[in-house]
Amino acid sequence: MLSLKEKDRPIVRKLLCAGCCVRCVLRFCCVGTSSAYRRSYQDLHKELLAFISEENSPQSHDASGEEKSSDAPPNKRMRIDEDSVTAAQTDSDICPVCLGVLQDFCDPSFAEQVSDAVKKQQYEFDSLVLTVSLPAQLSVREHSCWLHVKKEVREKSMCLGKDDVIQVKDAFKWAVQGKIGQELGAAVVANSPCEVSISFIHPETEEDCHFLYVAVFLSVSQSVFTRMAVVKALEKISEEKFSRHYPCPPKKANTRCTALDTTCLHTSVFIAGRYNKFSRELPQTPWVIDGERRMDGSVEELIAAPLLSSFRADGFNFSSSGREDVDVRTLGNGRPFAVELLNPHRAKFNRTEIKQLQETINQSSDKIRVRDLQIVTRDATSRMKEGEEEKTKTYSALIWTQKAIESPDLEFLANIKDLRIAQKTPLRVLHRRPLAVRQRLVHSMTTIYLDKHHFTLKLCTQAGTYIKEFVHGDFGRTKPNLCDLMKTDADILELDVESVDIDWPPAIPD
Amino acid sequence: EDHCILQHSNRICVITLISDGCSLLKNKVSGKSKRGGQSLTEFAPLCRITCTDEQEYTVFSCIRGRLLEVNEAILNKPDLLLEKPSTEGYIVVILPKFEESKSVTEGLLTREQYEDVLTKRNQQEPYMSAGSRTVLDFTGVHFV
Numbered sequence: 001m002l003s004l005k006e007k008d009r010p011i012v013r014k015l016l017c018a019g020c021c022v023r024c025v026l027r028f029c030c031v032g033t034s035s036a037y038r039r040s041y042q043d044l045h046k047e048l049l050a051f052i053s054e055e056n057s058p059q060s061h062d063a064s065g066e067e068k069s070s071d072a073p074p075n076k077r078m079r080i081d082e083d084s085v086t087a088a089q090t091d092s093d094i095c096p097v098c099l100g101v102l103q104d105f106c107d108p109s110f111a112e113q114v115s116d117a118v119k120k121q122q123y124e125f126d127s128l129v130l131t132v133s134l135p136a137q138l139s140v141r142e143h144s145c146w147l148h149v150k151k152e153v154r155e156k157s158m159c160l161g162k163d164d165v166i167q168v169k170d171a172f173k174w175a176v177q178g179k180i181g182q183e184l185g186a187a188v189v190a191n192s193p194c195e196v197s198i199s200f201i202h203p204e205t206e207e208d209c210h211f212l213y214v215a216v217f218l219s220v221s222q223s224v225f226t227r228m229a230v231v232k233a234l235e236k237i238s239e240e241k242f243s244r245h246y247p248c249p250p251k252k253a254n255t256r257c258t259a260l261d262t263t264c265l266h267t268s269v270f271i272a273g274r275y276n277k278f279s280r281e282l283p284q285t286p287w288v289i290d291g292e293r294r295m296d297g298s299v300e301e302l303i304a305a306p307l308l309s310s311f312r313a314d315g316f317n318f319s320s321s322g323r324e325d326v327d328v329r330t331l332g333n334g335r336p337f338a339v340e341l342l343n344p345h346r347a348k349f350n351r352t353e354i355k356q357l358q359e360t361i362n363q364s365s366d367k368i369r370v371r372d373l374q375i376v377t378r379d380a381t382s383r384m385k386e387g388e389e390e391k392t393k394t395y396s397a398l399i400w401t402q403k404a405i406e407s408p409d410l411e412f413l414a415n416i417k418d419l420r421i422a423q424k425t426p427l428r429v430l431h432r433r434p435l436a437v438r439q440r441l442v443h444s445m446t447t448i449y450l451d452k453h454h455f456t457l458k459l460c461t462q463a464g465t466y467i468k469e470f471v472h473g474d475f476g477r478t479k480p481n482l483c484d485l486m487k488t489d490a491d492i493l494e495l496d497v498e499s500v501d502i503d504w505p506p507a508i509p510d
Numbered sequence: 511e512d513h514c515i516l517q518h519s520n521r522i523c524v525i526t527l528i529s530d531g532c533s534l535l536k537n538k539v540s541g542k543s544k545r546g547g548q549s550l551t552e553f554a555p556l557c558r559i560t561c562t563d564e565q566e567y568t569v570f571s572c573i574r575g576r577l578l579e580v581n582e583a584i585l586n587k588p589d590l591l592l593e594k595p596s597t598e599g600y601i602v603v604i605l606p607k608f609e610e611s612k613s614v615t616e617g618l619l620t621r622e623q624y625e626d627v628l629t630k631r632n633q634q635e636p637y638m639s640a641g642s643r644t645v646l647d648f649t650g651v652h653f654v
Contacts, residue, residue, distance in 0.1 A: 424579075431520040431605060435539050435578060475524065476583060476590075476598030489597075 002036055004029055004051055013052050014152050018249035020145070021095035022048055023102035023175070027166040028149055034174035041103065096249060097145045098168050099138065099202050100256025106175035110259070114176070115183030117262040118196055122312070124346040125194040125266070127187045130177055132169050133199040135257065136230040137208040141250040142168065143234050147242065148249040193267040193347065200257040211245040212237065269341045271307055272376040272505040273358070274334035275299060279367035280327045285318070287326070295326065302368050304339055306360045312345035321387030322463065324497050332499040334371060336387055338380040349375065372508045387502035392443060394460045394498040395467050399482070400453055402489035407449040413457070413485070414446050424477035426469045440465040458498070468492050513572050514595070515618060521611035523573055525556065526600045527591050539578050544605055547576035556602055559588065573614045575606035
């Protein structure tokens with residue numbers, strides 16, 4: 001039963017006279033019990049009527065149900081009913097404060113409607129967060145109603161802080177979340193990766209906020225009034241000025257709020273792993289020029305496709321710890337990558353299922369291979385960047401020399417440690433990178449002699465070193481380069497990434 | 511003088527001399543969009559090469575575009591111009607407008623066409639063969 005006090009009686013009476021719905025009445029009486037708002041409209045209405053008819057009852061008398069009200073003298077009860085209560089007796093009268101949000105929309109039928117909309121979108125979840133968006137005008141009406149009640153309360157030398165009043169949003173959530181949770185088989189909580197959003201609009205009263213702008217900001221600078229702006233203006237405007245421009249209590253409306261389609265959003269899920277690239281004809285990201293695809297497939301599409309479909313996500317963002325050219329293979333343990341799956345409709349996968357996904361990716365193509373696939377947290381992307389900028393990489397390159405060489409000619413290269421080189425932005429990327437000079441270190445090199453004009457060069461370099469340019473010199477724009485060191489024209493025929501020296505993501509044993 | 515334009519598939523062009531011959535130095539580009547690079551037309555002179563025989567040769571831009579870089583290495587070592595014309599002895603790097611990427615080299619000769627021209631030229635004026643050109647002693651190069 002409602003725990004209304006003697007002091008609440010005049011408030012209840014005043015609000016019912018103004019046409020408020022029963023739940024708004026409860027709010028202004030600071031009823032903080034969530035279950036109260038779940039009771040049916042008729043139920044609450046009956047109890048409120050009974051409460052106000054107990055005029056001469058002793059202090060802190062609990063406003064109870066039928067039993068007590070039948071104790072009151074019948075004629076007194078009748079008199080109160082006819083005089084004070086004029087409106088909001090049925091659902092067909094729209095509450096001027098909540099514009100219907102706490103009336104019909106609190107019925108189980110609406111909760112079912114919302115649940116059906118969510119079910120249709122086929123999300124898998126065991127908890128959800130309910131967010132409600134109300135039209136800005138409701139703040140104005142709330143303020144007006146509060147001023148109206150404050151007058152009454154002040155006369156009885158009591159105090160009603162605006163913060164003591166229960167907010168429409170909270171009352172609404174209390175009324176519906178139980179039913180929604182029940183229908184969807186999920187707990188409605190404060191924090192969850194799955195968000196169900198209900199939005200209300202009220203076109204009829206959109207102009208209600210106009211006066212605020214004129215009064216407080218001295219101009220109507222925008223056609224759309226944001227909630228924030230309205231709230232700020234209400235804080236600034238004086239009570240007297242407000243009452244001059246806006247009726248207290250608020251005027252009734254002809255229509256109730258409209259509920260927009262229920263939307264669902266699941267926070268992104270991050271999957272990380274390491275990939276190998278075995279093809280020299282596969283770009284890392286789709287290669288499209290002027291809307292035309294230049295080369296079929298890409299590493300990112302091959303990895304993301306099975307993930308997109310299993311997680312039933314709307315889209316993805318691919319990032320990795322550095323990149324390699326189309327014609328470069330990635331061997332060894334592979335390059336770390338992370339895929340952000342946007343709005344996944346399914347987010348829970350156990351280890352076996354992820355292993356299965358890894359297998360699917362590996363079976364789909366022999367051009368790539370994925371390992372250590374796992375779900376990670378959002379900080380994955382910053383770990384990628386860390387790897388890109390700080391960690392060393394090792395490479396293996398097939399070199400051609402113009403002059404004829406013998407095995408001893410290569411020995412000196414192994415003795416060069418931490419060679420400092422200066423690289424101007426390579427011409428081949430100059431169209432999309434700023435012109436700059438980069439200082440880089442070639443930590444060490446080893447060689448394998450092949451024939452008079454070929455050898456394999458293995459190098460370990462600082463992150464961000466352009467290997468191809470170090471070999472051929474790029475018109476002398478990388479100095480020193482291999483041609484300088486070997487005193488011959490040289491070029492690179494093949495390049496492989498042997499390792500990306502970063503120990504993230506953690507290895508998953510087979 | 512015969513100029514050679516090397517164009518990458520990303521439309522960037524490098525101007526070099528073929529064989530055996532500024533305000534440009536103040537050119538500063540910044541950012542991805544290469545702001546600040548001077549716009550050049552085909553006839554813009556790039557640099558003037560002076561030789562011990564008092565001859566002066568001017569190298570022209572040959573194509574329209576934004577100047578990205580001048581090769582300062584040839585100021586210190588003009589010999590690079592002839593010794594390594596296609597690599598370290600390049601003259602400038604130019605970025606043509608995106609819309610003109612392909613058209614900018616129309617009207618220029620391909621390698622085969624140029625070789626034809628050379629053969630015909632040698633037939634007509636045999637005493638002015640390419641060989642004689644390589645005997646050039648540079649005294650200086652300066653960008654226009």
